Amino acid sequence: MEFICTRCGQKKGNKKPVHATYHIGRCSYCGEKTYVTEPRDFGIYDEPDEDVKKLMNLFNIKL
Ligand SMILES: [Zn+2]
Numbered sequence: 001m002e003f004i005c006t007r008c009g010q011k012k013g014n015k016k017p018v019h020a021t022y023h024i025g026r027c028s029y030c031g032e033k034t035y036v037t038e039p040r041d042f043g044i045y046d047e048p049d050e051d052v053k054k055l056m057n058l059f060n061i062k063l
Contacts, residue, residue: 002028003036004044013042 005027009017012029020041026033039045 002039004029004039004042005032005034005036007032009037009039009042009044013039013044015043017041 003025004012008027008029017037018041020037022035022037024033025036027036028039
């Protein structure tokens, strides 16, 4: 499970967290121990690898 701090979230993400649940932990992006939440709260999703992308194109699934 990855977590992200507000600073990295604002830098990398594309939206403001609405239902973020913060707790003290280590940020997976900068390594700082601070308030962190789930990356998806900032609209950050891990890039699927190429095989998954091809498969999704095949079935016309939009990410
Ligand atoms: Zn961070």
